[in-house]
Amino acid sequence: MYALVERMYPLCRSITGDGVRATLKIVGEYLPLQVHEVPTGTQVLDWTVPQEWNIRDAYIADPAGNRVVDFAASSLHVLGYSVPVSATMPLAELRSHLHTLPDHPSWVPYRTSYYKPDWGFCLAQRTLDALPDGEYEVRIDSTLADGHLTYAEHVVPGQVTDEVLVSCHVCHPSLANDNLAGIAVATFLARALAERTPYYTYRFLFAPGTIGAITWLARNRERVDRVKHGLVLACAGDRGSLTYKRSRRGDAEIDRVLPHVLAASERPHRVAEFTPYGYDERQFCSPGFDLGVGSLTRTPYAGYPEYHTSADNLDFVSPEAMADTLAVCREAFAVLDRNRRYLNLSPYGEPQLGRRGLYEALGGRSDAKQAQLAMLWVLSLSDGLHSVLDVADRSGLPFDTVAEAAGALHGAGLIKG
Amino acid sequence: MYALVERMYPLCRSITGDGVRATLKIVGEYLPLQVHEVPTGTQVLDWTVPQEWNIRDAYIADPAGNRVVDFAASSLHVLGYSVPVSATMPLAELRSHLHTLPDHPSWVPYRTSYYKPDWGFCLAQRTLDALPDGEYEVRIDSTLADGHLTYAEHVVPGQVTDEVLVSCHVCHPSLANDNLAGIAVATFLARALAERTPYYTYRFLFAPGTIGAITWLARNRERVDRVKHGLVLACAGDRGSLTYKRSRRGDAEIDRVLPHVLAASERPHRVAEFTPYGYDERQFCSPGFDLGVGSLTRTPYAGYPEYHTSADNLDFVSPEAMADTLAVCREAFAVLDRNRRYLNLSPYGEPQLGRRGLYEALGGRSDAKQAQLAMLWVLSLSDGLHSVLDVADRSGLPFDTVAEAAGALHGAGLIKG
Amino acid sequence: MYALVERMYPLCRSITGDGVRATLKIVGEYLPLQVHEVPTGTQVLDWTVPQEWNIRDAYIADPAGNRVVDFAASSLHVLGYSVPVSATMPLAELRSHLHTLPDHPSWVPYRTSYYKPDWGFCLAQRTLDALPDGEYEVRIDSTLADGHLTYAEHVVPGQVTDEVLVSCHVCHPSLANDNLAGIAVATFLARALAERTPYYTYRFLFAPGTIGAITWLARNRERVDRVKHGLVLACAGDRGSLTYKRSRRGDAEIDRVLPHVLAASERPHRVAEFTPYGYDERQFCSPGFDLGVGSLTRTPYAGYPEYHTSADNLDFVSPEAMADTLAVCREAFAVLDRNRRYLNLSPYGEPQLGRRGLYEALGGRSDAKQAQLAMLWVLSLSDGLHSVLDVADRSGLPFDTVAEAAGALHGAGLIKG
Structure with a gap:
């Protein structure tokens, strides 16, 4: 992955x-x-x-011609859905199109303007702070067109x-x-x-x-x-x-x-x-x-x-x-x-599980097996209202144990799904 | 007041x-x-x-003729709905008509007998304790009459x-x-x-x-x-x-x-x-x-x-x-x-709030404005079952914020009252 | 008992x-x-x-002929529903028919086998541990027959x-x-x-x-x-x-x-x-x-x-x-x-209990009697939905007090059962 x-x-x-x-x-x-x-x-x-938006290139070049913000470095640098722009402007004017995170000066934010035509750049506050005054070239080579x-x-x-x-x-x-x-x-x-x-x-x-x-x-x-x-x-x-x-x-x-x-x-x-x-x-x-x-x-x-x-x-x-x-x-x-709901087909009294091989023959022991308890719970709650998960939650038994008990009872024809 | x-x-x-x-x-x-x-x-x-009850005067005068309990001093002194009485009796006999608060000896209790004809006085325990034996004049100048x-x-x-x-x-x-x-x-x-x-x-x-x-x-x-x-x-x-x-x-x-x-x-x-x-x-x-x-x-x-x-x-x-x-x-x-119940008229998916000026254009920010959240909550719960207060309680937003959001959505024709 | x-x-x-x-x-x-x-x-x-099970006698006799486990001493000694048996066998073979409680060596367990034909004895672990090797006589004089x-x-x-x-x-x-x-x-x-x-x-x-x-x-x-x-x-x-x-x-x-x-x-x-x-x-x-x-x-x-x-x-x-x-x-x-459900026959406003002798005449006191409170509770909740126990639980009054209040109101014809 x-x-x-x-x-x-x-x-x-x-x-x-x-x-x-x-x-x-x-x-x-x-x-x-x-x-x-x-x-x-x-x-x-x-x-x-x-309209469909596609972008090929985008950058801000400083007065010396260096690309100080460059889409090629990270797709985050351009405001999503920016309209195309190709202009030169002083930093003061450019600022209203720049998005930063003052609290995290080295991180670049992710910003979009899907439904209002706009353009902009996202950059680190640190980058912004280092920009000298002067004329900047800004270019966004994007297309907004039917697609x-x-x-x-x-x-x-x-x-x-x-x-x-x-x-x-x-x-x-x-x-x-x-x-x-x-x-x-x-x-x-x-x-x-x-x-x-x-x-x-x-x-x-x-x-x-x-x-x-x-x-x-x-x-x-x-x-x-x-x-x-x-x-x-x-x-x-x-x-x-x-x-x-x-x-x-x-x-x-x-x-x-x-x-x-x-x-x-x-x-x-x-x-x-x-x-x-x-x-x-x-x-x-x-x-x-x-x-x-x-x-x-x-x-x-x-x-x-x-x-x-x-x-x-x-x-x-x-x-x-x-x-x-x-x-x-x-x-x-x-x-x-x-997580199915079952219906007990033998709901009057307990069905005799022993003769179906689902209940241990020796009586009197105080430690009932979980599988056996799970079957009794499934029989008790299979009234069409309770799911396997309901039975697991109410009995405190693991879901798998209850699901297996339901499978055994279903196999014996005692419940239907 | x-x-x-x-x-x-x-x-x-x-x-x-x-x-x-x-x-x-x-x-x-x-x-x-x-x-x-x-x-x-x-x-x-x-x-x-x-019957209507009215009272003009009521008092108990001690053997020396001093008004020791006087309705003129406080309306509490007379048992409410007392029948008229004008009599002289020893203190011992009077006692069964006197109500006090032994636990608060300086306070006068408020007592009534609206539906059983009776008369009585309420007074401080301290006052009662100071009364000498002797004959007392009691007078309640009240009227009980059809009215x-x-x-x-x-x-x-x-x-x-x-x-x-x-x-x-x-x-x-x-x-x-x-x-x-x-x-x-x-x-x-x-x-x-x-x-x-x-x-x-x-x-x-x-x-x-x-x-x-x-x-x-x-x-x-x-x-x-x-x-x-x-x-x-x-x-x-x-x-x-x-x-x-x-x-x-x-x-x-x-x-x-x-x-x-x-x-x-x-x-x-x-x-x-x-x-x-x-x-x-x-x-x-x-x-x-x-x-x-x-x-x-x-x-x-x-x-x-x-x-x-x-x-x-x-x-x-x-x-x-x-x-x-x-x-x-x-x-x-x-x-x-x-605290009205509204019905979302655009319940399939969210309506596009942005084109109605109800959602900020810049996407990607993590701090949604309360007003915007409130609108989403109102839209989500306006199924005819939830009131503005229900929305406030479930969202944790202030009632006023939710009510204002409902107002804005109502104004935009997105919900009806 | x-x-x-x-x-x-x-x-x-x-x-x-x-x-x-x-x-x-x-x-x-x-x-x-x-x-x-x-x-x-x-x-x-x-x-x-x-089939009906009856038993007359059962024992295990050791190689010396001593009854080391005897039904006559306790009915617990025989596995319930044991089929009849009369045999001599070495201890090793007998063991699979013996039930003990190793964690409680002096206690005899209670065991049964109602629906699977079997025989067995229950005995103290201590008894079992003391048995010497050798041939044992086992006898269970029981009957399993239609009955x-x-x-x-x-x-x-x-x-x-x-x-x-x-x-x-x-x-x-x-x-x-x-x-x-x-x-x-x-x-x-x-x-x-x-x-x-x-x-x-x-x-x-x-x-x-x-x-x-x-x-x-x-x-x-x-x-x-x-x-x-x-x-x-x-x-x-x-x-x-x-x-x-x-x-x-x-x-x-x-x-x-x-x-x-x-x-x-x-x-x-x-x-x-x-x-x-x-x-x-x-x-x-x-x-x-x-x-x-x-x-x-x-x-x-x-x-x-x-x-x-x-x-x-x-x-x-x-x-x-x-x-x-x-x-x-x-x-x-x-x-x-x-624990009956009653119906208030005078449910519009409180009925006037005073004129029925069920409410004290003197008004103004702050300590309502429990019996009086209980009557008000019964009247309030006797809408056919609440039982006497519901009234007791909701009011915090004792059940007996509420039941007596219901009796008094029933006697006065104010509620029906």
């Missing part, structure tokens, strides 16, 4: 343009992708697909057509944790899920933030009911502990599964309530859709100083952290896939 | 009679009142309007006919906190609300305790459904902190508003559960009516030693405390008036 | 056979019992009534036909706490309830564990809806504090009553959540029946080292502990019997 992040890092992504296409091409080497191109001007819910918005899907077919949506944003330029790590974890998660046919169908969405999610929702409005559960993956690679942010519904099944898995694994972690801010859960959880989509990050949105700065670089993410995020996703979906 | 309390203090109020009329006349100088006179014998719910029960209403018309009921009892004699302070706060609250047309129609009720509230309920039984919220004001002037007592329903809207305002203001305060004891919330919250009427006091009912004694005097209440109670009432009704 | 336990102690009980009959004969001296005999082979829910399963009922008729089920298992051999103490408490509880006609009809069930409860449920399937509340009594005599285990429903009325009574009595106690393990609440609470049946024990099921060993002997139980268990049962059923 780290190698994938490294390859994607230098590209200049935005909500449209060739940077996104190049990124999806790399992901496509790991995973077959269905790439969608949606023309500029397409009405998508309350929004319109904007397309690009996003991609990958589907892992399951036993049922009900879907789990895994979404990650692909619009940020050279920021490693936000969200190259999320893209990498999603990519390897899709490969892992395909190892054997999962219960649910898993749909992976690689799309630019906000407008990409809105475009996907607009184009899938009639089919969105298939999405029963979902997870937005972002900031998946920093060294902080994991944070699960609930869906707007707060009690969706995914809101039970992730906290359960995180708690059962005894990892340090945090469970946060929904807020209508953050990543594309904002769109998936908008009240008209109100999907059961939560969000998994390590340190959450805007929760670290390096957020949206040049310090969110390749050193900021670690292979171990990404592997840990991936492991939790796999555990969570392994639980989700088995 | 304190001046109003001072003027009302000397009057001898009871559940009927000229003391109530004189009190309402003084309030009427501040506020136009609709005064109701209900004849003796009128059936009101399970009760009957009693009327008197109560008054004042209405502040609102934008809608749904009503907020503000009620205070006017039947206690010379007790400053209980309830002249309540009357004064209600009076000035009505004046403040009239400064601009409120959303709700506010109905102020000045009525004797229990029988007055019951009479009002009986005469307004068909119209009582208009009362959507209510507050009983009592003990509004002592130096203790504020106490809000919930309605019987416990989760009425007023039960959300008052605790929210008290907590948000960071005043020390207490929120108490409903009990079917106290002031006229007993009647408004009786299970047949079950109105959303809470009660606001400073130190609650019977919660201070001076309660129902001569020590609840003009020194016991302070202008500052009354002003504080008034301020909280105004804040609470300002919240209540704006 | 202790004398009853002493008489039953030596008998060799099992899930069928003459030991159960002899036990019920003794109980029958205290209480008229309706004894049921259900033939071997009868289908009962998912189970079948097994009957025996259980008994006793009914205390109440004012209504709705029933309270009190159940205790009678299948354990010489174990004092588990469950001779439970049988004794149930017996004396039935006698106490009959002292005056209770509100509910109380049905006492003395039946072997699991198969007995299942047999009773099978034979009463159509009438089981009459059981509105129930309590399984077990481990009723040890010196630990009381434990109430909730029904599967968790919020059945009995789940309110027992915790209330235990808390109000200020006894140390524990309230445990339902688990589908333990005594016959497993059957009564199976999801098809889902009866409101909780369980009362002192130290709960398998919660003490002496559990299911020879150390659960006559010294392990005390008359005081049994008396305490009985007292709590009586208190609980006294609450249950009076």
